[in-house]
Amino acid sequence: MxxxxxxxxxxxxxxxxxxxxxxxxxxxxxxxxxxxxxxxxxxxxxxxxxxxxxxxxxxxxxxxxxxxxxxxxxxxxxxxxxxxxxxxxxxxxxxxxxxxxxxxxxxxxxxxxxxxxxxxxxxxxxxxxxxxxxxxxxxxxxxxxxxxxxxxxxxxxxxTAELLLPSGKRIELIGSDADGSPLVRIAPGVQAGELSQWTDDNAVLLNYSALPAQVATTMPRMAGAISTGSHGKGLGFGAIADFVHSIKIVNGAGEVIEYTASHPLFNEARFNFGLMGIIVEIVFAFSSRTQYPDLPFVYDNNTFPTLREVFGRPDAAAYIKAQTPHFDGSKWDPLDDKLWITAATRAAIPSDGTQPKKFNNDALSKPNLALNAATYLGWLIAEIAQQTGDLDLQVLSASVQVVLLQNVVVKSGLKTLPSQIHYQPGLQQDHIYDFELCFKVSEDFQNVVDAWNAAVSIAKDIIVQYGSNALNVAVEWRFTGGSSVTLEGNHGEPDDIYCWIDVLGNVWTPHWDEFVKRVFDAWTVISPDSPPKPHWAKWNALTEEQLLHSGQGVPQTYWETYVKKVMDPQIAAFRPAVAAADPAGVFRNEYLDNLLGIGQA
Structure with missing residues (x-):
C-alpha cells in the first residue's frame, strides 16, 4: 500500500x-x-x-x-x-x-x-x-x-495481524508438555485481550490453566509483546517470553525456522526486537496451573491507603518485603496522596459453587459509548489542566480519578487470572509517556523503597518549582521472578525477585523530560553493585526528535551510554544470534543498530 x-x-x-x-x-x-x-x-x-x-x-x-x-x-x-x-x-x-x-x-x-x-x-x-x-x-x-x-x-x-494458523484458526490447544502444562498455539497477530478471552472461554478444556505473565492492556499483539521484552506480574514468573514453548520465525533468507528449547538460539529468538526475522507462529506453555495445581483462581484485594501509611513507616522496607508474596502492584498519584495496592492471593475452586469474575474482552477493549466519553473527557481535562498550569484543576482531576478507581473501576473479589490481569477498561485509550527500569530487589528491599521515594520526592519538587504536576498519571511497580531470556531486564534465576518501577505522565505534560532525567539520575545510582536495567518497550530516550509536545530533551548518548554499560554482557550474547538469522541485515533498524551494536564484531 x-x-x-x-x-x-x-x-x-x-x-x-x-x-x-x-x-x-x-x-x-x-x-x-x-x-x-x-x-x-x-x-x-x-x-x-x-x-x-x-x-x-x-x-x-x-x-x-x-x-x-x-x-x-x-x-x-x-x-x-x-x-x-x-x-x-x-x-x-x-x-x-x-x-x-x-x-x-x-x-x-x-x-x-x-x-x-x-x-x-x-x-x-x-x-x-x-x-x-x-x-x-x-x-x-x-x-x-x-x-x-x-x-x-x-x-x-x-x-501480520491477519495471519492465520495452518488450521485456519488464530488460537488452538495442541496438547501438553512434559509437566502437563497446556500448549497453546497462536497466530502472531493475536491480541492480549483476544488470548485472555479464549482462555476464559476454554477454562474447563485448559483445566483452568492460563498464561500467568501478561500485559495489563488488551490491545497489544502477542508477537509484539514478546518482541519488546514485555512482562506481567507475580513472583516466580519471568517475562512473557519465558512462557514461549516454541516459535517460528521467517529469517533474512526467507526460511521458516522453528526455535525450541533444544535450539542453541532459543533464548535469543524468544525476544529479539524483530532483528532475527518475522514471527509467524508462537506456542505458549500455560503453566500457572502446573505451579498452583489446586489454586487456579485469584482473590483480588484492592486497597487505597495513604502514602504515609505504607512508605512513611519506619520499617517500610521490611513491611513491603513481608507483603510481597501477594503484593502484585501499586500506583500513586502525588496530588491525591493515595496508593492503589493490588494484592492477589491464589484461590481454590469454591466448594459452594461461587463463580469467579471472568474476563470480558468486549467490555475492556470496546467499552460502551458512555464509558468511552467519560474516560476520554477525564483525560482531556487532565491534559488541559497541564497546559493551563492550574494546579487546583490538576488536584481535582487526580481526586476524581481516585474516586472512580475506588468506587467504579476496581472491584475486589474472586477472579480468573485473565480478569485480574486486565483490570481497567479504557486503559488503551490513554496517551501517555512511560519510563521504566527493572531493579533486582535487594535482600532487605531497601533499594526499591529508595527508588519509589526518589520518584515521589522529585515529583513534589517539580510541583514546588513549576506549579505543575509532571507525574500526573502514576508511579507504579510490579514484582516478578527472574527470566532465562537473554535480553530481558530481569535476566536471572526464577526465584530472584525483580521490581519493575515506572513513572507515567500524559503526553502534554510540561517539564516531563526534566522530571524523567532527574528520576533516571536518582534511580541509576541506588544499586551500584546491581544497577537497574531497562524495560525495552518503555526506554524512551526523550531526545529533541522524540519529544513531540514539550521539552528540550537531552542528548541521545546520555541514555544509550548507560544501557550499553549495564546490558553489555547480555547484548554481547545476543549479537551472534542476529548475525546467524539475518547476516544481510534485512531486518535492521538504525536505532537498534546503534544501541545494540548490531554489525559490530
Missing part, C-alpha cells in the same frame, strides 16, 4: 480536540489564531460530531472509514482492501503517508511500502523480494512501544 491507496485517516483525537477547545474557549487565542488554526478548530468540531454520530448509528460511515471510530479513536485506521490496519496510527504528515506509535510519543515515520500478508507464504515471498532488492523490512505489532524500535523511513513495513 502506498500513499495513493489511502484517502483519509482517523484524526489525532487528543491533539485535535484539545486544540479545538483551546481555540474556541480563549478569546485571546481566537483573536491571534491564523486562518489555519481556525480551520483546524472547525474541522475538530466536525470530526468530533461525526465520530459521535457514526458511533451511535445516526450518521452513515464515510467510504474507507470504520464505523466505530469513537470507541476505537486511538487505533481505527483507513480500510485497505478487505482488512483494516489497526496497529498504531496511519495518517499524513505534509501530504506524505506516515505511521506513528499508538501513544503518539514518537515522530511519524514514512514507510516505503506497507504489506499485510494473510499467509506465511506471502511473508516468505515479501522477505525474499526485499532481500533481493536490498530493502529493509520491519514487522509491526500494535505499536505500543515508547521506544523507536519500529522502522526507518523508506522501509517495507509488514503487519
Amino acid at each position: 502506498t500513499a495513493a491507496d489511502v484517502n483519509s485517516s482517523t484524526p489525532n483525537w487528543s491533539a485535535l480536540i484539545f486544540r479545538t477547545l483551546s481555540v474556541i474557549s480563549k478569546p485571546s487565542l481566537l483573536e491571534d489564531a491564523d486562518t489555519a488554526k481556525k480551520a483546524e478548530a472547525l474541522r475538530g468540531l466536525y470530526t468530533l460530531w461525526y465520530a459521535a454520530g457514526t458511533s451511535l448509528g445516526i450518521l452513515p460511515a464515510l467510504p474507507g472509514q470504520q464505523k466505530d471510530v469513537l470507541p476505537h479513536f486511538a487505533i481505527d485506521l483507513p480500510l485497505t482492501g478487505t482488512a483494516a490496519i489497526k496497529d498504531g496510527r496511519l495518517g499524513y504528515t505534509n501530504k506524505t503517508l506516515t505511521w506513528q506509535n499508538t501513544e503518539q510519543s514518537l515522530l511519524p515515520t514514512a514507510p516505503g511500502r506497507i504489506l499485510a500478508p494473510s499467509t506465511v507464504g506471502q511473508v516468505v515471498s515479501a522477505v525474499k523480494a526485499a532481500a533481493a532488492s536490498g530493502e529493509n523490512v520491519r514487522c509491526i505489532g500494535h505499536g505500543n512501544s515508547w521506544t523507536p524500535v519500529f522502522f526507518d523511513a523508506g522501509a517495507t513495513v509488514i503487519f
